[in-house]
Amino acid sequence: MKAILKIALGIIAAIGGFLDIGDLVFTTQAGALFRYDLLWAVVLGVIGIAVYAEMSGRVAAVSGRPVFDVIRMRMGFGMGLLALVASTIVNVLTLAAELGGIAIVLELLFDAPYAMFVVAAAIALVGIVALLPFGGIERFFGYGGLLLFVVVATVFHQNPDWGEVGRGFIPSIDSSTLYLYFVVGVFAAALMPYEVHFYSSGAIEEGWTEENLKENRLNAIIGYGIGGILAVGLVIVSGFLFHPLGVEPDNLGTVALPMQGAFGETGLLLALGGMLFCVGGAAIDSSFAASYNLAQFLGWEWGRYQGPRKAPRFTASWLVFLLLGIAIAQSGINPVDITEYSVVLAVVALPLTYLPVLLIAGDRSFMDRYANGPIATTLGWLYFAVIVVLALAAIPLLLATNAGGG
Amino acid sequence: MIASGRKRARSAALAVLAALAIAFSGCGDLSNDELNRGVESLSALAAQGELVANGVARDATKTTYARAMARTLSEQAEHEAEKLADATLEEPETDDQRHAAVAVAEEIAGLLSTLQTFPGDEHHAELVEKHLGEAGEKADAIVAQLSGDAP
């Protein structure tokens, strides 16, 4: 029993930072616009990140190579540099959106200006990173994110038409460009690359070996499964409340309204608290991912476990990225708008970082007997096809729908 | 502080387009569809405002949350009002609806502003909720008229 609890807690810690402002925004908007019709896209995205993360974690544990090591080694300098530049831009934009998201939630809880909260959030993050060990950081945000289970409670409180909900899990393609845009958006928000890059580097921070492969698989399936349940819940509560009223959730605060409706102030506080930890965890993950990728590509010493003295360039780059994120978050652009772009750009850049991992994970000369089996190979290539299609469609759809504005 | 970036960006984009249109004379006015869209968003704002007001009326929410939400929604309604008021219409027959829409937008902005000022007052919130409901219905009526006018 104790072992199960330990594993469960480990899983939860591992996936903190998965549900980020992108998921909060896109799921709520998807529910408001299309009720339950996009639930299948959420599930598709969640399975996708489980596949990508499992492969990355396995590669890291068996070969000691995190994602950008794999990318540089397999794709060479030129293509690797392209992947690095694209990935860095996406990560910095994501970080800015998350910092802005933290500030918005704080503004909803306390009476003080947004700008102040952005800086306060950054300082708090630096403090948390400086004071807690790597595992502690993960646990802090992972457990806090569990507050968001009030969403699941809200679903049952609302008691929607379960038949209708069930039909939402069956894929259907509406021809409207807005629908297709949200298919891409919901999927991409679930399959954010920073999460996987952070996860694979985290595996090495924690000194994973072949013995951790089972843990890796549990994290991928159960961990992201839990995240997926929350994402599905967000679509349902939003679809139930907002769709009939025609509400357009353009604000982050709107995400918490269904929980307020169901459970009053308690529901609201649990929802906002959960959102705070989720977005905070995502800020950590995306900022670290940016530094991990840069350091790994260039061959610098890296890792939170090394400490600032042994990995000074890695540490300095993390601070620089944090400052860039603050600057963008303060620039007056609505974080929700930044999110629309960071999510879309993420899926456009995704093939570049996904393919090398897929190739190495299936390569016996690197992975020995831990190379992709038939299931992993099939899923891996299937998802590569899906990702490429969505990557090509993403920008045209973004432009055609005016970033979901219709 | 947190203006609705997307609506603002759209207003800005429309303003730029309008300016270019004036320079190149004649085209780029607010089409019937866009007017429709604008009024629909008013209905959405009113609906969301109702939910927030309802929370205050039942004493089932946090005042900072209600205030911040009311402020944001009010600003969005105000922007929509400005956008509708500034635009030149493609179909001048819809001018009546446009004026009505601006009035509704102003009304919604005002009601939300009241909620922003009194985020803990249950009595005020009840009234705001009721009036927002009415304003939302007015917006829906305008949309219906516009759709009826559409060829």
Place this chain on the structure above:
Amino acid sequence: MYVVHRLLDEQICDAEGKRVGRVDDIELQGNPPRVTALLVGEGLYPRRLPRSLARLARRISGPETWGKNALRIPWEEVDELTSTVKLRKKAEDLGLGQGDDPGRWIVGRLPWN
């Protein structure tokens, strides 16, 4: 040639396991070609890029200055090849990992150090 393929872009670690850069280029000599040295440094990046970007890269990284932004590690210094290129000596002995030195100076001044 397979060795070259596997060597290029690999992470290099010194005798203590410290990460000290990547194999940015390889020196081959003789016929049949044999690897005589590993080359490391930003000065070598322009070589790896297509011509259109190489000029811009050269501007950023500066000319190849051996000893500063380009270092030569003789092949004899390589201890073993696993998922990294492990060297026989420590970083300082080979002039590697210097990039993490000036950084150290700045980071050492941060409040919590």
